[in-house]
Amino acid sequence: MGMPTTKSIKQKFFGWSKSQTQSQSQTQNGRKISQQVEKILKEHNENYNKIIKILLLGSGETGKTTIIKQMKILHVQGFNDDERLACREIIKDNLFECISTLVTQMATLQISLGNKSNLSSWTFIRNMTIAKNKDFTPEYFGHVKRLWEDAGVQKCFNRAAEYLLPDCAKFFLDRVLEIASPSFFPSDQFLLHSRRTTIGIQKIEFEVPIPKKFGGGGPQKFWMFDVGGQKGERRKWIQVFDGIQTVLFMVACNTFDQVLVADEERPINRLQESLNLFQDVWISRFLRYAGFIVFLNKQDLLKDKINAGNNIGQYFPQYYTYSVDPEDGDNNDTYIRTRCFIRDLFHLATDVTPPPTPRKTTTPTVGFQEDHKYKKPPRDHRELFFHFTTATDTNNIKLVFVDVHSMILNQNLREIGFA
Numbered sequence: 287m288g289m290p291t292t293k294s295i296k297q298k299f300f301g302w303s304k305s306q307t308q309s310q311s312q313t314q315n316g317r318k319i320s321q322q323v324e325k326i327l328k329e330h331n332e333n334y335n336k337i338i339k340i341l342l343l344g345s346g347e348t349g350k351t352t353i354i355k356q357m358k359i360l361h362v363q364g365f366n367d368d369e370r371l372a373c374r375e376i377i378k379d380n381l382f383e384c385i386s387t388l389v390t391q392m393a394t395l396q397i398s399l400g401n402k403s404n405l406s407s408w409t410f411i412r413n414m415t416i417a418k419n420k421d422f423t424p425e426y427f428g429h430v431k432r433l434w435e436d437a438g439v440q441k442c443f444n445r446a447a448e449y450l451l452p453d454c455a456k457f458f459l460d461r462v463l464e465i466a467s468p469s470f471f472p473s474d475q476f477l478l479h480s481r482r483t484t485i486g487i488q489k490i491e492f493e494v495p496i497p498k499k500f501g502g503g504g505p506q507k508f509w510m511f512d513v514g515g516q517k518g519e520r521r522k523w524i525q526v527f528d529g530i531q532t533v534l535f536m537v538a539c540n541t542f543d544q545v546l547v548a549d550e551e552r553p554i555n556r557l558q559e560s561l562n563l564f565q566d567v568w569i570s571r572f573l574r575y576a577g578f579i580v581f582l583n584k585q586d587l588l589k590d591k592i593n594a595g596n597n598i599g600q601y602f603p604q605y606y607t608y609s610v611d612p613e614d615g616d617n618n619d620t621y622i623r624t625r626c627f628i629r630d631l632f633h634l635a636t637d638v639t640p641p642p643t644p645r646k647t648t649t650p651t652v653g654f655q656e657d658h659k660y661k662k663p664p665r666d667h668r669e670l671f672f673h674f675t676t677a678t679d680t681n682n683i684k685l686v687f688v689d690v691h692s693m694i695l696n697q698n699l700r701e702i703g704f705a
């Protein structure tokens with residue numbers, strides 16, 4: 287439904303009051319009604335004027351900061367020259383990390399070079415890695431290019447689920463000549479693919495016009511908070527829980543075949559770790575009034591993985607008996623089936639009845655947990671939405687954000703009884 291106007295609010299009240307107006311207490315009732323209308327209107331206006339606070343949560347490398355970058359591109363002024371120049375160095379570091387990892391993993395996985403004459407390039411990068419030498423000379427870039435074209439390096443790249451390779455690897459290695467150029471000036475796409483672990487808490491403020499169907503016109507203020515998703519960062523999350531209306535939980539869907547080795551913890555499947563974390567956050571009493579939107583992110587990489595023949599059933603055997611609801615698409619399309627299966631795993635994770643004692647989980651629990659005093663969140667106050675996203679795709683995030691905005695405004699309306 288659209289935004290209620292003053293007229294519709296009054297209609298709602300006067301509809302209820304018609305028979306009353308005949309009675310003796312007409313004036314008294316009239317005053318009461320008028321006060322109630324004023325109250326509703328005030329609440330309604332406050333809801334529209336208040337700042338919408340969104341908190342991005344999720345494991346490390348799921349794409350939280352990438353969403354913040356998209357908000358900057360879409361709703362602030364984008365990136366200035368200084369930011370682009372600073373990012374150039376991050377991209378070069380990312381590229382180095384990717385090629386170093388590949389070279390190191392070739393040794394570990396005993397994968398030989400496709401072309402023996404590339405051995406000098408392999409040795410060059412290996413020596414730089416050992417010496418932590420980051421002198422990115424033209425000669426270095428030449429070696430990177432040669433290696434990336436080598437069949438053995440490609441084979442190692444295709445086995446990336448067996449170790450940890452940054453998701454930006456292919457994007458940057460495919461563009462090594464551009465990065466090597468002295469005039470390299472990163473475009474938005476380069477910035478969106480660059481990677482730096484978030485430490486601490488960051489906030490971005492922006493304004494978006496209220497959509498027409500909600501009355502249109504004025505600007506809506508947003509604050510979006512970005513936190514670090516790595517294990518050591520999670521204990522800081524609680525600092526930003528207060529007043530959060532919407533949690534945007536990010537999931538990297540392509541991690542279903544990857545393993546996370548977190549410090550002293552036992553290795554755990556990365557998608558399972560994401561599910562466990564989601565459940566912890568969902569039952570957190572500090573967020574029990576917050577609506578949740580789950581971004582099932584990295585759909586581009588998920589699709590690549592499915593096309594390469596990887597099967598989620600090997601890691602989540604429930605997949606073998608799962609079938610897609612016809613309205614979600616074709617059950618014979620493995621990509622559609624996989625993405626719906628992942629969505630439903632997260633949906634099922636909200637059906638939790640926490641045990642009375644602290645839970646023993648196989649994953650690190652987030653630092654804020656104290657849920658043995660768990661109270662079930664009021665169901666009718668709880669929103670849960672899912673979106674399939676590719677955070678590096680500005681058009682995709684633009685469309686998804688319109689939905690997110692509408693969802694939040696609808697939630698506001700529901701809170702005051704108008705949706």
Ligand SMILES: Nc1nc2c(ncn2[C@@H]2O[C@H](COP(=O)(O)OP(=O)(O)OP(=O)(O)O)[C@@H](O)[C@H]2O)c(=O)[nH]1
Pocket residue numbers: 344345346347348349350351352353452453454478479480481482483484485513514515516536583584585586587675676677678679
């Ligand atoms: N191909 C692709 N890459 C993505 C997508 N979303 C994020 N990435 C990349 O994944 C990497 C990690 O993204 P970040 O946004 O830094 O992840 P994060 O959740 O903020 O990570 P932490 O700060 O460690 O918690 C970056 O290289 C991004 O460019 C996506 O949908 N597709």
Ligand SMILES: [Mg+2]
Pocket residue numbers: 350351352482483484512513514515
């Ligand atoms: Mg981050």
